[in-house]
Amino acid sequence: MIKLLEARNINKRFGGLTALSDVSLSINKGEIYGLIGPNGAGKTTFFNVLTGAYVPEEGEFVFNGSELPLGRPDRIVARGIARTFQNIRLFREMTALENVMAGRHIRTKTGLLGVLLQTAHTREEERLTTQRAYELLKYVGIERFAQTLSRNLSYGDQRRLEIARALATEPRLLALDEPAAGMNATETGHLRHLIETIRNDGVTVLLIEHHVKLIMGLCDRVAVLDFGKKIAEDAPGEVQRNQAVIDAYLGGAHHAR
Amino acid sequence: MNNLSQAIPFFGKRNPKLALIILLVLAFALPLVAAIFGRTWVRILDFAMLYILLAIGLNLVVGFAGLLDLGYIAFYAVGAYTWAFLASPQFGVHLPFWIVLPLGAAFAAVAGILLGFPTLRLRGDYLAIVTLGFGEIVRIFMNNLTHPVNITNGPQGIGQLDPLVIFGLEINRDLQITDTISINSLFLFYYVFLGAVALAVLLIKRLQVSRVGRAWAAIRDDELAAKAIGINTRNLKLLAFAMGATFGGVAGGLFSAFQGFVSPESFTLMESIAVLTMIVFGGMGNLAGVIVGALALACLPEVLRSIALPVQERLFGAVYLDPEILRMLLLSLAMIFMMLLKPEGLLPAQARYSRIEHLPGMKGSGQ
Numbered sequence: 069m070i071k072l073l074e075a076r077n078i079n080k081r082f083g084g085l086t087a088l089s090d091v092s093l094s095i096n097k098g099e100i101y102g103l104i105g106p107n108g109a110g111k112t113t114f115f116n117v118l119t120g121a122y123v124p125e126e127g128e129f130v131f132n133g134s135e136l137p138l139g140r141p142d143r144i145v146a147r148g149i150a151r152t153f154q155n156i157r158l159f160r161e162m163t164a165l166e167n168v169m170a171g172r173h174i175r176t177k178t179g180l181l182g183v184l185l186q187t188a189h190t191r192e193e194e195r196l197t198t199q200r201a202y203e204l205l206k207y208v209g210i211e212r213f214a215q216t217l218s219r220n221l222s223y224g225d226q227r228r229l230e231i232a233r234a235l236a237t238e239p240r241l242l243a244l245d246e247p248a249a250g251m252n253a254t255e256t257g258h259l260r261h262l263i264e265t266i267r268n269d270g271v272t273v274l275l276i277e278h279h280v281k282l283i284m285g286l287c288d289r290v291a292v293l294d295f296g297k298k299i300a301e302d303a304p305g306e307v308q309r310n311q312a313v314i315d316a317y318l319g320g321a322h323h324a325r
Numbered sequence: 326m327n328n329l330s331q332a333i334p335f336f337g338k339r340n341p342k343l344a345l346i347i348l349l350v351l352a353f354a355l356p357l358v359a360a361i362f363g364r365t366w367v368r369i370l371d372f373a374m375l376y377i378l379l380a381i382g383l384n385l386v387v388g389f390a391g392l393l394d395l396g397y398i399a400f401y402a403v404g405a406y407t408w409a410f411l412a413s414p415q416f417g418v419h420l421p422f423w424i425v426l427p428l429g430a431a432f433a434a435v436a437g438i439l440l441g442f443p444t445l446r447l448r449g450d451y452l453a454i455v456t457l458g459f460g461e462i463v464r465i466f467m468n469n470l471t472h473p474v475n476i477t478n479g480p481q482g483i484g485q486l487d488p489l490v491i492f493g494l495e496i497n498r499d500l501q502i503t504d505t506i507s508i509n510s511l512f513l514f515y516y517v518f519l520g521a522v523a524l525a526v527l528l529i530k531r532l533q534v535s536r537v538g539r540a541w542a543a544i545r546d547d548e549l550a551a552k553a554i555g556i557n558t559r560n561l562k563l564l565a566f567a568m569g570a571t572f573g574g575v576a577g578g579l580f581s582a583f584q585g586f587v588s589p590e591s592f593t594l595m596e597s598i599a600v601l602t603m604i605v606f607g608g609m610g611n612l613a614g615v616i617v618g619a620l621a622l623a624c625l626p627e628v629l630r631s632i633a634l635p636v637q638e639r640l641f642g643a644v645y646l647d648p649e650i651l652r653m654l655l656l657s658l659a660m661i662f663m664m665l666l667k668p669e670g671l672l673p674a675q676a677r678y679s680r681i682e683h684l685p686g687m688k689g690s691g692q
Contacts, residue, residue: 119553120552121549121552121553141552141553141555142552142555142556142557144555145553145554145555146555150553150554151553153549153550153553157547157549157550157553158546158547158550159542159543159546159547159550159551160546160547161542161545161546161610161676162539162542162543162546162678163677163679165679166539166542166677166678166679169539169678169679170539170540170542170543170551170554170556170678171554172536173536173539173540173543173554173555173556174554174555174556176536178535178536178537179537180537180564180568183531183532183535183536183537183538184528184531184532186531190535193536194534194535194536194680194683195683197536198679198680198683198684199683199684201679202684214684215681233554234553234554236554237554237555
């Protein structure tokens with residue numbers, strides 16, 4: 069097993085609240101890794117720290133062999149980590165195609181002068197960006213909405229578009245924050261299929277999810293967070309039987325303190 | 326321009342080429358028609374062209390990148406004063422326009438970055454307040470930079486500015502073709518300004534449909550998501566401020582050359598607001614809308630004023646409402662009605678940031 073991402077003793081505090089306390093975990097190349105836990109356990113905070121939205125007080129991430137720059141989202145994306153959001157965040161006034169094209173930003177180079185002078189290189193890159201974006205829409209299955217404003221897409225398609233936009237940055241690790249939230253059974257089934265396809269195409273997936281069936285069926289390994297601490301990390305079946313996890317979810321001794 | 330020609334009702338979309346030709350002919354013939362009603366109207370059109378230049382520059386900042394700027398006129402001032410410093414008897418420097426205009430644009434761009442840096446974390450109302458302050462600071466500087474060394478000549482302003490000379494042709498003077506036929510300099514200025522507007526539209530269009538334009542739109546629509554796909558929001562916001570300011574700077578230089586005189590009172594907050602009004606009126610984010618809005622709001626008050634004055638005299642035997650008051654009244658009324666009837670502006674934004682012809686085998690919309 070080759071480690072793709074290793075989080076070492078991540079600590080994140082907001083004033084008096086410790087959102088993440090000494091969280092260490094490692095994700096192997098090519099796996100689907102689930103991150104679960106009750107509401108407020110620190111899952112999304114972990115995402116935000118990993119992708120540079122927040123800077124942790126202590127700890128470090130080693131990604132693909134070297135340390136990640138903390139608090140620098142653009143450089144982290146360039147290194148190959150892309151994310152989606154729990155509450156969908158698309159570029160509302162842009163079409164689906166343009167959303168994905170915007171996602172190509174970090175992998176394209178055209179600068180101001182190239183744009184103003186419309187050099188041959190600029191035009192070629194623009195053409196390639198459009199085509200690549202269209203291919204990605206096809207990949208997630210919403211190419212027929214290429215010219216639709218993203219805000220007019222259905223909920224499920226917006227989720228897909230967000231994934232396509234994240235994939236446009238050519239990530240090695242795709243971090244999905246509750247992608248199945250608000251989806252019906254059919255949509256969840258399609259999503260599951262999509263995530264498996266993404267993994268089979270060589271992208272490692274980190275998944276926050278409440279949907280237990282999805283996690284259990286999809287993930288190779290699962291970590292459980294509770295009150296900012298990692299209380300378990302194992303195969304899904306093992307985690308289900310873990311007493312600490314059961315306590316955390318059902319309110320056992322842990323909460324009775 | 327394409328997008329503007331397509332806004333022509335009925336056949337604009339069906340026959341874009343014809344529409345574009347009609348548009349160019351109209352733009353070319355406009356001052357000739359206006360001249361029938363008097364020279365003043367050509368002058369008003371000249372100013373309208375400058376306002377268009379300002380409006381499309383400000384639209385880049387507000388409409389594309391979503392950064393509400395209430396001090397935009399400061400960049401106009403920087404461009405205008407650059408001309409006044411480098412092409413007038415004030416310091417005895419007389420540089421040609423092809424040095425002064427780019428320099429004015431560059432200074433304005435630097436001013437844009439200076440404004441951008443401290444405001445990077447601000448959005449919406451807060452950004453508006455700071456930019457408003459910035460605009461006032463620049464104007465107050467222009468007013469007071471007279472001690473210990475007299476730089477700006479204070480409220481008196483700087484006069485006797487050098488005329489605009491392009492390839493040996495002096496735009497500020499009537500062009501004598503034969504002894505009896507001459508072209509008034511107001512016309513010459515109109516065509517120079519029209520050329521500047523056309524160039525600006527071309528450049529803005531290129532920016533809009535590009536990696537840069539999409540990054541701006543992304544920041545406008547959702548800054549957090551823009552960061553999450555790796556856009557360096559700091560650099561791109563600074564670039565938006567700088568680019569917007571550049572257009573303001575060029576407009577300012579042209580304004581100086583046109584007037585032959587600059588003073589701080591041309592650069593008040595009201596002017597910033599007037600330009601913003603044009604954008605909102607026309608349709609923020611949409612280039613065609615912005616141009617229509619600027620043209621309409623620069624000309625309509627003048628038209629109504631020229632009607633209102635004789636009407637007042639006919640009815641009451643005297644003029645009760647001063648023209649300047651009337652102008653503000655009409656602008657405000659236009660805004661109120663616009664917000665009630667069509668809040669998105671005359672031509673709502675349908676700005677596109679991609680070219681569909683890049684997709685072979687793809688036609689029209691998917692839905």
